[in-house]
Amino acid sequence: MVPLARLTEGRGRRPTGIAALDGLLGGGWPRGALTELYGRRSSGRTAIVRAALAAALAGGEAAALIDAGGTLDARALPRTGAPLWIRCAPDQALKAADLVIAAGGFGLVALDLCDAQLRIPDAAWMRLRHAARAQGTTVLVTVPHSRLRSFAAAAIELDGAASFLTGGVPLFSSLDVRAQARRAARDDAPLTDEPRPSCVSLAFTCRS
């Protein structure tokens, strides 16, 4: 006999590539919806997006990164494959996201607006949400402050604290990130008796 929780596990969800974050979101990123990741600089937004891209590529899905500003570091490329990378100005990012999602077949589209200083009208988010729902694409939007409000099915606030090894010459070692779920779609979450945490801690080490 298969438990019901097992049958419904992961339905409508996509693994984040980080087990703790999967627990926080109830199985992973919601499919066919927008998810907002926001926080200040050095709060781990880019590292989480990179893990999500690597997980999607490892699962055999096509993934795209719309990089407003062209900030991708060559050393941070996923080892499981190459996403579609679009370097663009901030005001072109939403149009590029629309085109990529409309092409169909992309499981994950990451829209990196971490350093973008622009006002995006609600209609643009609404259009993006509609396109994501139509194609079943997970759209991750990284922004410095919460902007998507109810357009995002899930929103995670991130805060990071840098750790330096200070015995002798200081050495930057890791970033400890606190991820807090501000909004989470619960309609299709797996049926488990375990309480879902509202906040998790993640430690990202410095590879360089």
Added chain:
Amino acid sequence: MRLACVHVPQLALQAALRRSPEAREQPAALLAVTAATSSKSSRGRGVFRVVEMNADAQRAGVRPGMTGAQAAAAAPGLRLLRATDADGEAGAAALADVGFAFAPRVERDGERIYFAIEDLGRLYPHEAAVAQAIQAHAARLGFGARVAISSTRGTARVAARAHPVAVVPAAPEDARAFLAPLPVTLLTDDEELRAAFRRWGTRTAGAIARLPPRAVALRLGPAGDAVARLARAEDDEPFLPLPPPDALEEAIQLDYPIAELEPLSFVLRGLVDRALERLAGRSLACAELTLRLTLDPRGLDVRTIPIAAPTREAKPLIELARLDLARRPPEAPVVGLHVIALPARVRATQLDILRPTGPAPNRLAVTLARLAALVGPENVGAPAAVDSWREETIAVKPYTAAAATAAADAGQLSLSLRRRRPPEEIEVLMGRDGPTALRGTETTARVLIAAGPYRLSGEWWQDNATGGSWAREYWDVHASDGAVYRLHRDARDGRFYLDGYYD
């Protein structure tokens, strides 16, 4: 061997009507330049005169040799089309494609093509059905064709002239009986031979077949002997088929130059539609599209449009061509357009039941082209590391939605650096142990902890004048705004630059 002959009467007119299909239902005539005349009005130049016309125009009184004005006066509503080399070449190639839809090798002979049909017996119940299928396919490509099937090339040609659809029996005596009632004018175009047979009182093929062969050869020579053998269904005309050309071409010569994208796209659509129809007839798809634009007043613009996967859909091809034309408009108005399609077989792809399908190749190609038009082609693709000690370098490769490698990323969560390209020059206040404060366009902060310096240099073998060699001191600094920045001091000029921040 059974041969099919496809005869398209007035091929030049029908080729011109392929670009104006709406004119098929009305009187239409083809104008071509005739030899120069010495009249004052023409001033030694060639004059456009009617060379071919359809049945409606003929009924209305249009005759060969009329000028355009005379023909228009004779038949109100007459559609006058000018003969161009582009139409002629494309029409002849399209006629050959009628044959290639049914046979791997085809012989081309002016308004006719010949090909073997022996292999089609398993697909069609009888030869009449084969002939009708050939005629229907010719109609799809824009030709009103006459089709005949026979055992010899000559009898097939004569039967195609005599009947819209004809099947000449295989047995020689039956074939002779089939040809017997046909007039001599269908056997030969040689006026001297026709006159000779008329003088002898032989007006049909059957009458010629009854003449003594040696006597005919003695009096009329080899040409007359050939006609007599044809009348007896004993012709030995050689059948010389050839394989199809490597590429398929459709072309149009415009009456006036086009300088804007929209009308050019409209013309392009017609050409691509016709090319794809021809490819579909051969069970092929388009793997690459080449546009050859003839510019006004002179010049050529040749561009190749790569296609992600062979396709028979016109929409992505037109879209890709439009985007390419929008990105690199022709330098001058266009007066001629050639579309060269590279044929390829469509290979069925076995999808993986356990893996997502990914984007469709043709939609992906169109999307990539649109993205390239939006942000520039150098900004769309797959990121790739560059073999360099410079940390900020990154390359863009063409993107393909290939299956991912099985190797998973390391389980350890690692940080990413958000790079500034190019690095931003900033002001840094240096203390005894390193940076103590920094100020840039978006950042002004005290430094809480500074880790470094890490010295890196490279490319010293390059010429300094070109900015080749470099030497830097890198620092990771934890600033009072909470961010961890990576910055460097250029050892050559002592200036500080912000490389980005960890995130």
